[in-house]
Amino acid sequence: MAANNRRMSGKKGAQVGSGGQRRRGLEGKGPTPPAEMRKGHAKQRAAQAKARRAQGRTTQRRGGRSASELVVGRNPVVEALRGGVPASTLYVQQFIDNDERVREALQLAAERGGINLMEAPRPELDRMTNGLNHQGLVLQVPPYEYAHPEDLVAAAHDEGEDPLIVALDGVTDPRNLGAVVRSVSAFGGHGVLVPERRAAGMTAGAWKTSAGTAARTPVARATNLTRALEAYKKAGVLVVGLAADGEAELGDVEALDGPVAIVVGSEGKGLSRLVGETCDVRVRIPMPGGAESLNAGVAAGIVLYEAARRRS
Numbered sequence: 001m002a003a004n005n006r007r008m009s010g011k012k013g014a015q016v017g018s019g020g021q022r023r024r025g026l027e028g029k030g031p032t033p034p035a036e037m038r039k040g041h042a043k044q045r046a047a048q049a050k051a052r053r054a055q056g057r058t059t060q061r062r063g064g065r066s067a068s069e070l071v072v073g074r075n076p077v078v079e080a081l082r083g084g085v086p087a088s089t090l091y092v093q094q095f096i097d098n099d100e101r102v103r104e105a106l107q108l109a110a111e112r113g114g115i116n117l118m119e120a121p122r123p124e125l126d127r128m129t130n131g132l133n134h135q136g137l138v139l140q141v142p143p144y145e146y147a148h149p150e151d152l153v154a155a156a157h158d159e160g161e162d163p164l165i166v167a168l169d170g171v172t173d174p175r176n177l178g179a180v181v182r183s184v185s186a187f188g189g190h191g192v193l194v195p196e197r198r199a200a201g202m203t204a205g206a207w208k209t210s211a212g213t214a215a216r217t218p219v220a221r222a223t224n225l226t227r228a229l230e231a232y233k234k235a236g237v238l239v240v241g242l243a244a245d246g247e248a249e250l251g252d253v254e255a256l257d258g259p260v261a262i263v264v265g266s267e268g269k270g271l272s273r274l275v276g277e278t279c280d281v282r283v284r285i286p287m288p289g290g291a292e293s294l295n296a297g298v299a300a301g302i303v304l305y306e307a308a309r310r311r312s
Contacts (some may be wrong), residue, residue, distance in 0.1 A: 002116070042126070064146050064196070064221055070134045071139040071204050074101040080139055081108035083208035089116040093125055093136035107136055142201040146221040149228040152191035153235055153259075155218070159190075162259040163237055164307055167193040169225060169275045170266040171296045174200045177207025177219075179297025180264070185213035187304040192217065193261070195225040226274045232261050233280065239263060240273050241279030242299055249284050250306055255281075257310040262303050264296045 068088075068235040071080045078101050081087065088111045096102060125134050156163035166184055171177060181192055200206065201221075207214050219282040222228035229239050238255050241263040263279060265271035270293070276282060285294065285302055293301070 005100065017100070029034075048057040053294040065143040068143050069141040069204055071141060072129050072130060072134045072137075074099075074105070074135045074137050075199075076204075077101075077137040077139045078105050078108070080141075080204050080208060081105060083110070084212045085139075085204045086142055087112075087115050087139050088142045089118055089140040090198035091118050091120050091125060091128070091138040091140070092097065093243040093266060094119050094121050102137065105139075139204075141204050141207075144219070146202070147191060147218040149193055149220045149222050149231065150235075151217060152193065152220055153232065153237065156190040156259075161188075161190070162257075162311075163232075163261070164189040164259075164304070164311075165191055165193060165232070165237070165261040166200060166300050166304070167229065167263045168296060169195070169263055169271050170199065170269060171264065172198070172200050172266070173296075174203045174206035175209045177202070178206035178211075178214070180300045181210040181217050181219065182208070182213045183297065183301040183304050185210075185217040187301075187308040189304060192219045193225070193228060194219060194221055195223065196221050196223050226278050229261065229263065229275065229278045233262055233278075236282070237261050239279045240303075241265075241276055241282045242285065242303065243271055243282040244284055246282035248281055250283050250285050250303060253281065253283055254310075256303075256307040260307065262300065262307070264300050267293050267295045 071077050071085070071087075077090070081104075085111070090105065092102070092106070106117070109117060120128075122136075125136070125138055128134075128138060152165050153163045156165075164184075164187075166180055167187060168177065168180065171180075171194070177192070177194065184190075184192055194200065202214060202219050210217070233239055237259045239261050240253065240256070242265065263271060263275060265275070270276075271279070271282075283303075285299060286296075293299075
């Protein structure tokens with residue numbers, strides 16, 4: 001009997017109910033998810049890699065930021081505030097002589113809003129400005145957010161228009177850049193393209209010369225201007241270079257009513273060799289008065305007017 005009990009002791013006895021686990025185990029789990037959603041599947045890994053590459057391209061499309069800038073001195077600070085130059089902080093020296101320019105600077109900063117007012121001792125302002133004659137007023141201009149060159153073409157297409165862009169080659173005067181931005185805005189252009197190196201950037205001087213139009217006209221920055229222009233050509237944009245010895249006269253270029261990028265060189269050297277060779281056509285502006293050249297702002301304005309006239 002004992003042996004019989006030992007044999008029976010190994011058998012599975014009564015258990016608590018399974019709560020329907022067995023029944024649910026027999027039920028279907030729904031349709032099989034797509035391969036891209038199955039963990040560890042090759043197609044899922046491929047889809048994730050594609051998403052990472054797209055994110056990388058988005059990051060690279062940013063045109064970058066400039067460094068912050070300081071406007072130093074009572075008259076420059078007041079003029080910058082009058083001209084709508086973006087500003088983050090106005091530093092005022094402690095115990096400063098409260099003359100008319102100081103009062104106007106404080107009033108303009110308060111009226112605009114969003115500008116921090118900071119009182120600082122003279123030694124601190126001397127340190128900030130590397131010993132420049134700040135006269136007790138220093139205005140900090142935040143970094144400029146540049147667009148990507150492709151963004152200018154995309155903005156035109158979003159508006160259902162042919163791109164009209166001005167590219168600057170070797171223009172180092174910020175006032176010329178500001179004047180070009182103003183002309184592009186006035187004649188319905190879609191932006192300005194500048195090289196990253198050896199070229200004027202969107203400084204306080206450029207902002208002031210643009211007369212506020214820089215707030216609505218994007219400036220893009222290219223690591224390599226020649227490659228950016230080649231990309232424009234592949235996108236169907238005609239690249240027109242301005243040159244005193246151009247093979248065509250401005251009035252004869254009928255393609256200005258289509259997608260076009262106008263390349264303006266420096267007043268002294270004109271277009272660089274590689275940029276000139278990249279242009280589809282080089283155009284000269286007739287000057288009966290005999291002037292040898294025009295500055296970038298004036299030359300760009302003339303061609304933009306002609307382009308706007310043909311498009312109207």
